[in-house]
Amino acid sequence: MMIQCKNIQKYHGAQLVLSDISFEIRHGEKAALIGRNGSGKTTLFHLLKGVEAPDQGNIAIQKGARIGLLAQIPEASAEETVYDVLLRPFADVLEWQERMRTLEVLMSDPDGSGDPNTLAGWLEEYGKLQERFERADGYEVESSIARVAGGLGIPTRQFSRPFSSLSGGEKTKVGLAVLLLEKPDVLLLDEPTNHLDMGAIQWLEQFLAEYGGTVLAISHDRYFLDRLVTKVIEIEDGEAFIYHTNYSGYQKEKEERLLLQFAHYQEQQKKIKQMQESIKQLIQWGNEANPPNAGFHRRAASMQKALDRMVKLKRPVLERKKMDLQLQQDDRSGKQVLFFDQVGKTFGERSLFNGVNGLLRYGETVMLLGPNGCGKSTLLQMILGSEEVTEGSIVLGSRVSIGYLAQQEHPENTRQTVLQFYRDQAAIEEGEARGKLARFLFYGPDVFKSVSSLSGGEWTRLRFAVLIELRPNLLILDEPTNHLDIDSREVLEEALEEFPGTILSVSHDRYFINRLADNIWSLEQGKLQVIPGGFDEYQSRLIQEKLLEGKEAKTEPVPASSTGKQHASSPKAVPVSWEKDIQETEQQLLVLNEQMLDSSIACDANQLAELYDKSERLKEKLQQLYKCWMDAAE
Numbered sequence: 001m002m003i004q005c006k007n008i009q010k011y012h013g014a015q016l017v018l019s020d021i022s023f024e025i026r027h028g029e030k031a032a033l034i035g036r037n038g039s040g041k042t043t044l045f046h047l048l049k050g051v052e053a054p055d056q057g058n059i060a061i062q063k064g065a066r067i068g069l070l071a072q073i074p075e076a077s078a079e080e081t082v083y084d085v086l087l088r089p090f091a092d093v094l095e096w097q098e099r100m101r102t103l104e105v106l107m108s109d110p111d112g113s114g115d116p117n118t119l120a121g122w123l124e125e126y127g128k129l130q131e132r133f134e135r136a137d138g139y140e141v142e143s144s145i146a147r148v149a150g151g152l153g154i155p156t157r158q159f160s161r162p163f164s165s166l167s168g169g170e171k172t173k174v175g176l177a178v179l180l181l182e183k184p185d186v187l188l189l190d191e192p193t194n195h196l197d198m199g200a201i202q203w204l205e206q207f208l209a210e211y212g213g214t215v216l217a218i219s220h221d222r223y224f225l226d227r228l229v230t231k232v233i234e235i236e237d238g239e240a241f242i243y244h245t246n247y248s249g250y251q252k253e254k255e256e257r258l259l260l261q262f263a264h265y266q267e268q269q270k271k272i273k274q275m276q277e278s279i280k281q282l283i284q285w286g287n288e289a290n291p292p293n294a295g296f297h298r299r300a301a302s303m304q305k306a307l308d309r310m311v312k313l314k315r316p317v318l319e320r321k322k323m324d325l326q327l328q329q330d331d332r333s334g335k336q337v338l339f340f341d342q343v344g345k346t347f348g349e350r351s352l353f354n355g356v357n358g359l360l361r362y363g364e365t366v367m368l369l370g371p372n373g374c375g376k377s378t379l380l381q382m383i384l385g386s387e388e389v390t391e392g393s394i395v396l397g398s399r400v401s402i403g404y405l406a407q408q409e410h411p412e413n414t415r416q417t418v419l420q421f422y423r424d425q426a427a428i429e430e431g432e433a434r435g436k437l438a439r440f441l442f443y444g445p446d447v448f449k450s451v452s453s454l455s456g457g458e459w460t461r462l463r464f465a466v467l468i469e470l471r472p473n474l475l476i477l478d479e480p481t482n483h484l485d486i487d488s489r490e491v492l493e494e495a496l497e498e499f500p501g502t503i504l505s506v507s508h509d510r511y512f513i514n515r516l517a518d519n520i521w522s523l524e525q526g527k528l529q530v531i532p533g534g535f536d537e538y539q540s541r542l543i544q545e546k547l548l549e550g551k552e553a554k555t556e557p558v559p560a561s562s563t564g565k566q567h568a569s570s571p572k573a574v575p576v577s578w579e580k581d582i583q584e585t586e587q588q589l590l591v592l593n594e595q596m597l598d599s600s601i602a603c604d605a606n607q608l609a610e611l612y613d614k615s616e617r618l619k620e621k622l623q624q625l626y627k628c629w630m631d632a633a634e
Contacts, residue, residue: 002027002062002186002214003048005240009056010043017043019238021057025231027185030208030215032225032247035235036320037457037485041218044235045069045188048216061186068184070192074175076163083159085174086145089182093138096129103129148177151203152196153372169195180207189217193224194482197372198508220486222247223510261316268313275307323461323488324439325495329473334398335362337474337502338383340528342392345378352378353526354391362397362473365496365503367513369538370523376506377407379523380476383504403472405463407479407506418454418462419447426469440465456483464492473501481509510535532619582622589618 001024008021017040025031033041046052047059049069061067076085087094103126107119137144149156152173158166166174172195179187187208193201205227208215216233219225225232225247232243232250243250279300286296337360344354352375360366368376381387383394384404396402416424423433437447440461454462460483467475475496481489493515496503507513513520514534522529522538531541592615 001025001060002029002065003216004060005048005057006060007057008044008047008054008059010040010047010052011055012043016238018054018235021235021238021240023233023240023242025214025216027062027214028212029231030229031217031231031233032229033216033218033233033235034220034225034247034250034486036487037455037483039235040238041235042190045190045216045218048186048188065185066182067186067188068179068182069188070172070176070179070190074163074171074178078162078164080163081159082154082161082163082166082174083145085163086149086159086177086181087141088178090136090138090141093133093136093141096133096136097138100126100129100133144181145177148180148207151200151207152177152180153200155373173200176204184213186214186216187211189215189219191218191220191483193219193221193508195372196508198369198510199371201508201510220481220484220489221509221511222486258316258318261313262318265313265315268310272307272310272312275303279303279307320487321441323441323464323491325464325468325491327468327475327495327499327501328471329499329501330401330471331399331473332500333362333400333473333502336360336397337362337364337400338397338504339395340392341395343379343382343389343394344391345375345382345387346390351526353523353528355526356392356523356528358521358528358530360502360504362502363500364518365505365516366519366521367517367534368504368506368521368523369508369513374523374526376523377478380404380478380504380506383476400474401470401472402474402476403467403470405460405467405475405477405480407482408459408463416451417448418442418451421451422447422462422465425466428469436469437462437465457485457488460484461488475499475501475503475505477503477505477507479506479508481507481512513538585618585622589615589622592618 003023003025005024006022008018009016010018021044033044035041043052046069047054048061049067051069074085103122107122107126133139146156149159154170154173154177158170163171163174176189176192179189192204196204201221201224205224208217208228215228217225217229227246229246230244232245232247234241234243234250234254241254243253245253282296282300282303286293286300289296338358339360340356340358342354343356345352346354356379368379370376378387382389383396384402418437419430419433422437423430426433426436428436434447442449442458442462442465451459451462460480480492484492489509489512493512496516503516505516514536517534518532520531520533520535520538522531531538592611595611
């Protein structure tokens with residue numbers, strides 16, 4: 001057993017946060033800690049780490065076990081670079097290495113010590129240090145840093161930068177890298193997938209799946225939980241409920257448990273009502289008897305004692321209060337909402353992207369994907385007009401009204417209360433404002449909280465409350481699910497599904513993408529690629545491209561040997577005719593897409609429909625050609 005919690009209770013001031021937490025986690029287990037925002041998950045992490053102590057109950061952790069907690073933003077001095085911070089887990093190893101180098105210098109000087117005992121002591125010390133150094137993989141320090149930093153998407157050009165100059169998200173990413181490099185016995189991860197792009201999330205999943213230690217993760221990323229964990233610990237109403245499965249299994253099992261608990265509750269309530277009726281009847285009969293019959297009263301008293309001793313089942317909450325998000329638009333926009341024409345952006349000599357073409361149509365939901373730093377948020381700022389377009393043009397369609405949700409972790413004005421902030425942004429009276437804030441789970445005294453004290457999830461809910469008052473017909477969302485709990489994410493997904501307008505969103509939440517996306521806009525290596533469908537189609541396209549790259553590598557000419565013969569294992573060549581057909585079909589599709597973007601036919605619905613049908617037929621043909629080409633290459 002690695003971790004054991006028994007009847008943990010914790011207060012924050014007068015507020016009871018955790019009332020009765022009991023669970024066990026074995027060595028090597030991968031478990032999830034889930035619950036609504038404010039349920040006490042982070043508090044429990046601090047208790048496990050020893051940052052805080054429980055007010056009641058016991059926490060037992062395996063003796064000598066090292067516990068690593070992912071801090072939201074690591075601390076560092078002004079002089080420390082990113083690489084200095086990444087070297088922290090190897091402080092002892094580097095110290096041993098430095099001492100070994102000193103001993104090597106001392107022992108290399110034959111006249112350095114005339115005392116044989118001193119030389120023997122140096123040799124013995126050197127041997128012990130070398131053994132420790134090798135056992136700690138001291139020769140792998142640089143490669144370990146490169147592997148973890150590369151996997152999480154920390155570029156090597158960032159290594160020399162002062163750590164203090166990084167953004168909050170970049171610092172958190174470096175903090176995660178440091179924690180993984182420390183290799184503690186227990187990893188406590190609080191929202192580890194926030195600030196990571198798609199590739200880094202998938203790398204982290206694989207890393208943690210192969211990790212030899214114990215992992216306990218707070219996460220609202222449903223794909224991440226499904227692929228990693230085998231145990232779910234849910235914190236609800238201050239108690240812990242255990243499910244020995246992944247997230248999808250937890251959803252099914254929880255529903256079954258709730259229905260069973262509700263059936264038991266109803267059965268007990270029925271029995272209680274019958275007992276109460278019997279007690280009432282016995283008392284009545286005892287009073288009406290002439291003379292009064294004490295036997296009836298004794299039976300009634302005995303039955304009342306049995307009723308008092310009965311352990312009353314709590315009524316299970318089948319439907320908990322959720323954020324009430326109803327997105328509406330004042331007026332619909334034209335058919336063409338957003339048009340990119342050869343758009344480019346440069347910063348000094350660095351080109352972020354160029355030649356970006358795209359058309360966003362009314363009613364579409366498009367997800368903008370790409371690795372961190374590729375320019376997704378910059379592209380959104382260019383649409384909003386707060387960032388200059390270097391080349392090309394971005395054209396908004398007629399009657400387009402934009403509602404923007406930024407990737408903003410903390411409010412700028414920290415002195416305002418929730419009510420003041422909402423009234424300023426939405427321009428409504430106090431009574432109406434309080435009623436509307438309650439729909440976003442800000443009840444009673446919650447509206448007088450300072451916005452600076454809000455959690456990430458509460459801050460996002462408050463900004464959505466403001467957004468719905470604007471009634472836009474184009475929603476531009478930058479990582480809208482970050483910090484939201486799973487219940488709120490599901491409410492958001494339902495609201496966006498029912499929203500009649502147009503949506504352009506940056507997201508790395510694969511479940512969110514798969515549920516909502518009509519098209520994926522993939523911004524990579526300075527170019528924008530349009531992929532119809534959701535995350536599954538996007539993933540399939542990536543896999544297909546990698547396969548094609550592999551096939552092309554295999555079909556490269558093999559140099560002839562000295563005898564003029566080719567190597568026996570060289571792959572067979574792919575028929576040139578298929579390659580030619582693929583190139584021609586791709587060219588036809590490109591021409592067709594350009595015709596569809598032509599402003600001269602934008603209002604001709606019949607011609608657009610005809611071109612769209614041709615485009616779909618060409619895509620089917622292209623898929624078939626790819627299949628034939630790949631089959632022939634195998």
